[in-house]
Amino acid sequence: MTAATTSDKRPYLGFGLGLRTDHYEEILARRPKVDWFEIISENYMVAGGKPLYYLDRIREHYPMVMHGVSMSIGGADSLDRDYLHQLKALAERVQPHWISDHLCWTGVDGKNLHDLMPLPYTEEAIQHVAKRVAEVQDYLERPFLLENVSSYVTYTRSQLSEWEFLTAVAEEADCHILLDINNIYVSAFNHGFEPREYIDRIPIERVYQFHLAGHTNHGDYIIDTHDHPVIDPVWELFAYAARRFGPVSTMIERDDNIPPLDELLTELVQAQAIAEPIYAEAAA
Amino acid sequence: MSPLRDLQRDFQRYVTQRDDAMRNQVVDTAQVSAETRLAIYADGYRLRLLEALEDTYPALKQYLGESRFTAAGLAYIDAHPSTYPSIRWFGDCMAAFLRSDASPCDEPVVAELAAFEWSLRGAFDDADQAVTTLEDIAAIPPEEWPVMHITLHPSVRRLDLQWNTTSIWNALEDGATPEPPEQGEYPTPYVIWRHELQQYFRSLPVDEAWALDQAATGMAFGDLCEGLCEWVDAEHVATRAAGFLQQWTVDGLVCAVATS
Ligand SMILES: [Fe+2]
Numbered sequence: 001m002t003a004a005t006t007s008d009k010r011p012y013l014g015f016g017l018g019l020r021t022d023h024y025e026e027i028l029a030r031r032p033k034v035d036w037f038e039i040i041s042e043n044y045m046v047a048g049g050k051p052l053y054y055l056d057r058i059r060e061h062y063p064m065v066m067h068g069v070s071m072s073i074g075g076a077d078s079l080d081r082d083y084l085h086q087l088k089a090l091a092e093r094v095q096p097h098w099i100s101d102h103l104c105w106t107g108v109d110g111k112n113l114h115d116l117m118p119l120p121y122t123e124e125a126i127q128h129v130a131k132r133v134a135e136v137q138d139y140l141e142r143p144f145l146l147e148n149v150s151s152y153v154t155y156t157r158s159q160l161s162e163w164e165f166l167t168a169v170a171e172e173a174d175c176h177i178l179l180d181i182n183n184i185y186v187s188a189f190n191h192g193f194e195p196r197e198y199i200d201r202i203p204i205e206r207v208y209q210f211h212l213a214g215h216t217n218h219g220d221y222i223i224d225t226h227d228h229p230v231i232d233p234v235w236e237l238f239a240y241a242a243r244r245f246g247p248v249s250t251m252i253e254r255d256d257n258i259p260p261l262d263e264l265l266t267e268l269v270q271a272q273a274i275a276e277p278i279y280a281e282a283a284a
Numbered sequence: 285m286s287p288l289r290d291l292q293r294d295f296q297r298y299v300t301q302r303d304d305a306m307r308n309q310v311v312d313t314a315q316v317s318a319e320t321r322l323a324i325y326a327d328g329y330r331l332r333l334l335e336a337l338e339d340t341y342p343a344l345k346q347y348l349g350e351s352r353f354t355a356a357g358l359a360y361i362d363a364h365p366s367t368y369p370s371i372r373w374f375g376d377c378m379a380a381f382l383r384s385d386a387s388p389c390d391e392p393v394v395a396e397l398a399a400f401e402w403s404l405r406g407a408f409d410d411a412d413q414a415v416t417t418l419e420d421i422a423a424i425p426p427e428e429w430p431v432m433h434i435t436l437h438p439s440v441r442r443l444d445l446q447w448n449t450t451s452i453w454n455a456l457e458d459g460a461t462p463e464p465p466e467q468g469e470y471p472t473p474y475v476i477w478r479h480e481l482q483q484y485f486r487s488l489p490v491d492e493a494w495a496l497d498q499a500a501t502g503m504a505f506g507d508l509c510e511g512l513c514e515w516v517d518a519e520h521v522a523t524r525a526a527g528f529l530q531q532w533t534v535d536g537l538v539c540a541v542a543t544s
Pocket of ligand 1: 147180183211253
């Protein structure tokens with residue numbers, strides 16, 4: 001195992017938002033105070049037209065990171081070369097600070113379920129993912145982050161906790177982590193573990209980005225829908241994470257039921273108001 | 285076979301076909317049974333893909349109404365699982381599916397409506413390319429016109445529609461009640477394209493449709509004129525062809541003109 005990435009100082013971009021089509025015009029007209037935008041890579045893997053037109057214009061004014069949903073890093077099929085090629089070409093265009101995807105699989109035998117399917121927490125899966133991350137990092141030649149997903153099932157064959165699995169993969173693959181605070185909350189609720197213990201076990205230096213999002217509570221279980229505001233317990237967990245990890249680039253992830261831009265900006269200010277005093281106190 | 289691949293196959297079969305093999309690979313809890321937990325994935329799968337279809341086929345959804353659209357969508361999802369990294373392409377076989385025996389809709393107009401919407405969707409994000417201007421055309425010396433040929437913009441698509449599909453689409457787009465489907469005596473040719481960031485479509489007279497199809501394959505202007513004699517008097521044919529070329533250029537259908 002190399003220590004190359006662990007000795008690097010973690011880049012810090014500040015407070016960002018997911019770029020959504022509903023807000024394109026307003027972003028260009030108003031240039032809101034957002035430190036950076038995260039794009040869904042697949043939405044811009046097209047030949048031309050509006051998506052790339054707005055992407056290029058907004059990129060002129062804001063730093064960006066790329067976030068993918070279809071790499072299937074844990075999938076049993078071999079990596080999709082054509083997909084990686086398109087991803088790299090898009091990265092050439094966007095010049096993102098980093099590229100992320102999810103610690104999951106999305107389909108097998110050439111199919112795509114368009115979902116973030118959980119992996120079994122086994123040694124086999126750790127080795128499988130780590131080998132593929134190495135391939136991806138070699139090919140993309142950019143910092144690569146894996147995100148923890150929300151999950152609704154526990155496999156009987158899992159031998160580790162989710163945080164042990166995530167940590168083992170990141171260490172074995174020598175990659176960075178995108179820690180989704182809401183996903184930790186959702187999975188903790190669904191599987192009955194202590195979310196703070198999860199946060200306490202993640203290696204500090206590997207975490208490059210936080211996601212904050214809302215979800216749908218069905219009483220007995222929670223579904224990670226990204227269609228609601230961030231709830232108070234998730235804000236509290238975020239404060240807890242800010243204390244442990246220090247300044248980590250943070251963004252609000254809203255994928256559905258997209259509100260006016262101002263509403264997301266208010267949530268972003270809230271994130272800032274929570275984290276900055278914590279960062280300042282730690283620095284003093 | 286790796287245990288990881290086995291697990292993924294079992295889970296995928298559960299999600300797509302509700303196959304049972306996953307049931308005992310997932311832990312029950314006091315609060316939530318394994319069935320309920322697994323169902324979150326299977327239900328989410330169908331909902332997500334249905335949403336993608338609604339996104340691509342808004343007029344089709346309005347035309348069919350919620351329940352008929354859902355029935356058609358679910359049948360499509362079962363028949364055509366996605367193989368694309370981007371969900372944007374998921375609906376690519378919808379028109380063909382609606383034309384097939386597997387479709388729960390027996391109205392032929394719905395397949396045409398789907399084909400039309402898919403073409404609009406395609407024109408939306410097809411490649412960008414600078415368009416040719418009338419000045420570019422005027423710069424070609426008259427003696428070279430017979431060998432002149434054009435390249436169409438990547439977003440240009442042609443459809444021949446049997447039904448009053450575009451009237452239905454227009455009405456749905458305006459939130460009005462569409463007229464009942466009506467089959468024309470002959471199919472009407474249409475061209476669909478994007479100019480700058482906007483998609484357009486219009487119907488074409490038969491001779492123009494023929495000329496556009498030939499021009500798309502690189503046929504020279506002189507040969508186009510000759511072919512148009514099937515519809516137009518020889519003395520008017522050059523004017524007719526030049527008129528097409530001018531219209532295509534002004535509309536942004538042309539992105540290169542060459543004489544070699
Ligand atoms: Fe996330």
